[in-house]
Amino acid sequence: KNEVEQSPQNLTAQEGEFITINCSYSVGISALHWLQQHPGGGIVSLFMLSSGKKKHGRLIATINIQEKHSSLHITASHPRDSAVYICAVVDSGGGADGLTFGKGTHLIIQP
Amino acid sequence: GAGVSQSPRYKVAKRGQDVALRCDPISGHVSLFWYQQALGQGPEFLTYFQNEAQLDKSGLPSDRFFAERPEGSVSTLKIQRTQQEDSAVYLCASSLQGRLQAWTKYEQYFGPGTRLTVT
Numbered sequence: 001k002n003e004v005e006q007s008p009q010n011l012t013a014q015e016g017e018f019i020t021i022n023c024s025y026s027v028g029i030s031a032l033h034w035l036q037q038h039p040g041g042g043i044v045s046l047f048m049l050s051s052g053k054k055k056h057g058r059l060i061a062t063i064n065i066q067e068k069h070s071s072l073h074i075t076a077s078h079p080r081d082s083a084v085y086i087c088a089v090v091d092s093g094g095g096a097d098g099l100t101f102g103k104g105t106h107l108i109i110q111p
Numbered sequence: 112g113a114g115v116s117q118s119p120r121y122k123v124a125k126r127g128q129d130v131a132l133r134c135d136p137i138s139g140h141v142s143l144f145w146y147q148q149a150l151g152q153g154p155e156f157l158t159y160f161q162n163e164a165q166l167d168k169s170g171l172p173s174d175r176f177f178a179e180r181p182e183g184s185v186s187t188l189k190i191q192r193t194q195q196e197d198s199a200v201y202l203c204a205s206s207l208q209g210r211l212q213a214w215t216k217y218e219q220y221f222g223p224g225t226r227l228t229v230t
Binding site for chain 2: 048099
């Protein structure tokens, strides 16, 4: 089973700062998802990556397949970005049909 | 359009009670997943349906957990004789396509979850 590690576990920053959240995994994958979870449980899919880089508004996600590593960046952070950010992977070897999730990074952006 | 809905949103059960958690996926979505999320942890896979067929139940923690999707749309996760360790948020997700496509080419759309507290 893939082991998904995220860092940092907790991050507090000031509004406007550039934010980086990291995700590493242990075995080959078919795809990697970045998810956002707000208090109350709702999860929103931000990105799905299998290579390279994707950008959506102030959010940028990159993946390095050889290094087994992905990063999520937030530019010009805002208090509304405060949430838990979760990295999840799809094993390329089959295994369970669902995603394997990291524990999440709890981000707080202070005004 | 409507997203994935789950009910109830909150459930408090006494230890030993049976509970049933409902998931209404997005209409037409082939794949349906159940996940369990303990406090402070990432979600953990429980089971997967492709239409009405339960193709993977490897994540169900014990035989007290049972899931069904009899008509390939609404799904119910049932937990018998609940224990305190069952306390968690139970998340449902659906996706347009089946199996590999469900998580490599298409997004999974998550419901708001059911927070189960067993006292």
